[in-house]
Amino acid sequence: MFWDRISGVYDAVENIYNGKTNRRTTDYVASLMAKDDKVLECACGTGxxxxKIAPCVNSLTATDFAEGMLKRTRKKTAKFDNVIVESGDITGLKYEDNSFDKVVAANVIHLLDDPKKAIDELKRVVKPGGVIIIPTYIHFDKSVAAEAFNKAGAGFKRHFNEDTYREFFKEMGIDNANFKVCEGRMACDVAVFGNV
Ligand SMILES: C[S@@+](CC[C@H](N)C(=O)[O-])C[C@H]1O[C@@H](n2cnc3c(N)ncnc32)[C@H](O)[C@@H]1O
Structure with a gap:
């Protein structure tokens, strides 16, 4: 699978090419966490x-469908005793309804054939009153690194900008999302909405 093949270089590309955006985005997402939170992260990639989330919460379950990426997350999170790393497909989660206080799915929604299926799953597993956080790179159609990933087989299904990212959530039936753009070479737009 593509993500297994590139797992060894993913961090280097992300840090060198887009470190500023990634630091801002991960810090922002961490700031949304609370000490008592039970959190699910889907498509965690290399962690x-x-x-950033693990030290701020009660427990974190980090999932991805690519074993190569999970291996890196396991290594990086080994120092935390509140993290479980396991295989999982965002479009078919094995968790019971209303299981988590917060769910994070970063930089994956643009890769999915059926993003509605994934969003329905996130809504199902988050508790009533819980929060769903979906950060996604925007303007990556103009990014050299993203273009290289796509040519190598990433298979992007969508290219968002600020406007189309907001429209996308409306199309998904989500009217209560707030957005924050974390700037950098390839900006990341963070959608945050409550499960109402
Ligand atoms: C661009 S990486 C993002 C990784 C991480 N969230 C980050 O922002 O650095 C996309 C990740 O989504 C994962 N992925 C793609 N489709 C998935 C699916 N259907 N279920 C679970 N993970 C998926 C890939 O394996 C890869 O690790």
Whole structure:
């Protein structure tokens, strides 16, 4: 699978090419966490968000469907005793309804054939009154690194900008989302909405 093949270089590309955006985005997402939170992270990749979330919460379950990426997350989060790292497909989660206080799915929604299925799953597993956080790179159609990833087989299904990202959530039936753009070479737009 593409994500297994590139797992060894993912962090280097992200840090060198887009470190500023990633630091701002992960810090922002970490700031939304609370000490008592039970958190699910879908598509955790190599754990870029996981290592920032883990110290701020009660427990973190970090999931991805690519074993190569999970291996890196396991290594990075080994120092935390509140993190479980396991395989999981965002479009079919194995968790019971109303299981988590917060759910994070970063930089994955643009890769999915059926993003509605994923969002329905996130809504199902988050508790009533819980919060769903979906950060996604924007303007990556203009990014050299993203273009290289796509050519190598990432298979992007959508290219968002600020406007189309907001429209996308409306199309998904979500009217209560707030957004924060974390700037950098390739900006990341963070959608945050409550499960009402
Ligand atoms: C661009 S990376 C983002 C990783 C991490 N969230 C980050 O922001 O650094 C996309 C990740 O989504 C994962 N992914 C893609 N489709 C998925 C699916 N259907 N279920 C779970 N993970 C998926 C890939 O394996 C990859 O690790």
């Amino acid at each position: 870029m968000f996981s290592v």
